[in-house]
Amino acid sequence: MSHLNMTGISKQFSGVPALRSVDFEVKAGEVHALLGANGAGKSTLMKILTGAYQADEGTISIEGQQVRIESPQDAKKLGVQCVYQEVDTALIPYLSVAENILLDQMVASKEKGLIRWQQLYDQAEAILKDFDFVIPVKKQVEECTLSEKQLILIARAAAQQAKFVIFDEPTAPLSTRESERLFRIIDQLKQAGVGIIYISHRLPEIFQICDRITVMRDGQRVFTGETQSTDMDEVISHMLGKSFSEEFPKLEVPIGELLLEAKGIRGGKVRGADLSVREGEIVGIVGLVGAGKTELARLLFGADPLEAGELAMKGKKLQVRSPKQAVESGIVLVPEERRKEGIFVEESVKHNLSVATLAKWSVFGFVRNSLETLQANELIKRVGVKTADSNLLVGSLSGGNQQKVAIGKWLDTEASLFLFDEPTKGVDIGAKSDIYRLIGRLAEQGKGVLYFSCEFPEAIGIADRILVMCEGKIVKEFARNEATQEKIMYYASGGE
Structure with missing residues (x-):
């Protein structure tokens, strides 16, 4: 043997x-x-x-x-x-x-x-x-x-x-x-x-x-x-090396004005979704694999075409036909497939962290390297990326650190709504805690967060409200204190 x-x-x-x-x-x-x-x-x-x-x-x-x-x-x-x-x-x-x-x-x-x-x-x-x-x-x-x-x-x-x-x-x-x-x-x-x-x-x-x-x-x-x-x-x-009693460090944050409102959203797998998110609010959108969560995130970000429905941002009608338009409107996405869509694996940590804000560090189209490095080092500290050097390739980092880079690149933009699609997929237990804290800090700053996940305990731990998806539709809403894994599973599995 x-x-x-x-x-x-x-x-x-x-x-x-x-x-x-x-x-x-x-x-x-x-x-x-x-x-x-x-x-x-x-x-x-x-x-x-x-x-x-x-x-x-x-x-x-x-x-x-x-x-x-x-x-x-x-x-x-x-x-x-x-x-x-x-x-x-x-x-x-x-x-x-x-x-x-x-x-x-x-x-x-x-x-x-x-x-x-x-x-x-x-x-x-x-x-x-x-x-x-x-x-x-x-x-x-x-x-x-x-x-x-x-x-x-x-x-x-x-x-x-x-x-x-x-x-x-x-x-x-x-x-x-x-x-x-x-x-x-x-x-x-x-x-x-x-x-x-x-x-x-x-x-x-x-x-x-x-x-x-x-x-x-x-x-x-x-x-x-x-x-x-x-x-x-x-x-x-x-x-x-210590007990993990604080798995979901939830910050109590005042909920502000209405930020995004979506009515009758349809496209691809998504067959009807009404949702809203306010300033400082974390809304969990949960469901089983194949429920249409990723597809809904992509529709809101303009990555896929909207077949029907209306979007409004801060009360004004919103047209989002491309990710560029979404970012200009203050909506950013941290996608599920981070290596394919969230980071440039063959580029440095520094270039990944500055890619969304290059205009700030450029003069007449030339990037000012010293300013870019300063900003990258500050973001590395803010999001807690473990790397010896900002010039290291992102592809050489662990999954959790790659995810922190995927989030970090949006932090110095004018974004007011953050979409997170399965942000802790393939991420270790320590980095998960860091990511929850990052999301909590965004809510504290008055940002709105849509948190798409098939991990029900995560959504219960981090969200203020939870929307359940099944077969491309939002079928149920829970306040945080009403939600249990059993209730979510019932509706996510097609219960009525």
């Missing part, structure tokens, strides 16, 4: 320790959770295991034999595979499902001078059938849903006879039903003797599917234990 051991793993970047003598193991046929706040060292440890980085000190052994993992190819040969959170970066969009599943085998066949296409399709179909996946093998990957892309990555790991599979935030893009299917697949892999390393910020699912838990903090392993002999409070206190 396979057994993987990482012993005394240390790693520094520019003299700053990222990992300090970390021990971690995973056994065949177990699901081992790897947890920690942003910057705890989880990603660095896994990048060493998958060959993206090399450790400065320490050893890795599989089945008692010390191994060298100097490239992702080495990791694959040793049976270590990763199902990444950002599925698009791991797949080739213009190739078929079968080609993506059997990519390595195709390369080997091509080197021999021949690819037997029917054999390839049959083999891919057989792998998918083993897991009860129903995806046409000739379908192009760019036409697949997020959930299907994730299944393709799992099928690829199976095709390469993985002994250990790392799941990195696998449920972040999935609906509840898709998540349950994923858990059944993980159980199949476990029964087949595969060792699973499971990274997630969603603690309830950790306690549902994991056998053991390891917690990292500040580059060190601070806890390893059996899941059944610990609880959520203990795990959170290990992650933060």
Whole structure:
């Protein structure tokens, strides 16, 4: 039976320790959770295991034999595979499902001078059938849903006879039903003797599917234990180094004048939405995945065309036909897909933070670099971005810090209404708290906030009012003190 051991793993970047003598193991046929706040060292440890980085000190052994993992190819040969959170970066969009599943085998066949296409399709179909996946093998990957892309990555790991599979935030893009299917697949892999390393910020699912838990903090392993002999409070206190009694730091803020009013909003999936938000008010818009929340946010921001309905801002009729018009009207959006739509991953923290206010730092079209740097450094402090330097690429930051940058770029604009679409998706527990505080401070400044989320406890914790969406419509409104998860679920699931 396979057994993987990482012993005394240390790693520094520019003299700053990222990992300090970390021990971690995973056994065949177990699901081992790897947890920690942003910057705890989880990603660095896994990048060493998958060959993206090399450790400065320490050893890795599989089945008692010390191994060298100097490239992702080495990791694959040793049976270590990763199902990444950002599925698009791991797949080739213009190739078929079968080609993506059997990519390595195709390369080997091509080197021999021949690819037997029917054999390839049959083999891919057989792998998918083993897991009860129903995806046409000739379908192009760019036409697949997020959930299907994730299944393709799992099928690829199976095709390469993985002994250990790392799941990195696998449920972040999935609906509840898709998540349950994923858990059944993980159980199949476990029964087949595969060792699973499971990274997630969603603690309830950790306690549902994991056998053991390891917690990292500040580059060190601070806890390893059996899941059944610990609880959520203990795990959170290990992650933060303190208890997390103030999960939702709600500020009591006076509610001001009417800011935005929307009547009969229709477009795409949205089949009828009436809503309003006042100065200093946080309005939660909640629903299950697919209810139309993201689509409603995009309509209000002018990213998608409005088919019907009326918008008014501070009592004046509003036409929003593009995001540019929305921003000029004082409406800004922090989108759900932050890496695709909220930040420029290949640009620096500084450029991302100044992009919405470039006119302020420019003279005759030339950016005044010193002023841009000053503003970026001030915003980094205000939003609490953890970065050694404002010139670092945003793509190199953790998910929570990327999200803070996506929010921070709007803070020096004239915006009066902030739309947040799933702002804590794929964000660790410490950064979540920072984001709630940022949103609370916006309300304190008299800004209006629309908070779109499928995390019902978050909405109850942060919002003054809660609107429930189901099948493209707003079907129910609750005051904060009336709302419970059970009531919201009833209406979100189609109850009347």
